[in-house]
Amino acid sequence: MGEVIAVTSGKDGVGKTVIASNLGVVLAQRKHSVVLMDLNVGSRNLDISLGLENRVVYDLVDVVTGVCRIKQAMIRDRRFRDLYLISAPQSRNKAPITEEQLVALCQELKKIFDFIIIDAPAGAGSALKQAVSPADSVVVVTVPEYSAIRDTESINALLEGVGITRRSVVINKIMPELHQTGLVPGPEEIAEILRTPVSGLIPYDQNIHISTNVGIPIATAQESYIAKNLRGIGERIISKIDDLAPDANVQY
16 A cells, blocks of 8 residues: 655745655655645646646546546656656636545555655645645645744644644755854754654755746756755655654755
8 A cells, every 4th residue: 555645834935846746756766656646726836846737637626526537637747657646626616625535535546656645735724634634644844934933833733633643844945054144043943943853954946946947856857966865855754754853864
C-alpha cells in the first residue's frame, strides 16, 4: 500500500505548491510511482508548476462524481515514467468533495502508487481538515516571518486535533545574511518555537521562481545545489518523521 503525504502552509505565498511539485519529482527520480493531487479548488496552481496546464481535461471533482474514471483524470508527466497529476477544478461552482469521497479515492490510489502527494489548501480551516483526512503524514511549509510562524502553530494545533502525529516543517526562502542581523527569526528559533521536526531549509533563490513560471520543477536540474538539497529533504520526509529531532541536521 502507498503512503499519502499532504503538503500545506499557514498562509498562501510561502512556496507550498513548489515544495509539493518538487517532492513529487524527487520521488519519481528515485523510481517511485507518484500521483500529485491538487486540492486547491478554484485556485489550482500545481498544473502550472509542472507545466501541464494545457493538458487538463478532467479534474478531481469529475472523478469523485463519476463523470470520468480515475485513469482519465490522471495526467502523466512525460519527463518521468511514473509521475502523474490529478488537477483541482479551476471553478468553485462544481459539486463539493466530501471527506468520505476523498478518503475512498486515496485508498484506491494507494493500491496503485507508492506515494500520493496532496497539495492541500493553506490556512487552518475546514478545507485543510478535509484535505488531510486521508493523510499518513503532513509537511507544513513556512518562511522566516513571525506571522507565518504563528500561522504554522495554528496548523500544528489542527493537525494534532485530528490525530496526525507524523508531521514536519520545511522552512522556505531562507536568507542567511539577513538572519545574521537578528532582524528575522533564524531556523533554530523557528524550530524551537514550533517544536516540530524540521525536514529541510531552502534558501531564497530566484531560479526557483523562474522554474515555477516556466513549468519545469527545479529538482529536474539534478546537479544543482537546490536539487541536491531537495533530494535530502525528500529522503527525510519519507523516512520515519517521528525520529527526527526539532534541531535535525539539515543543510542549505
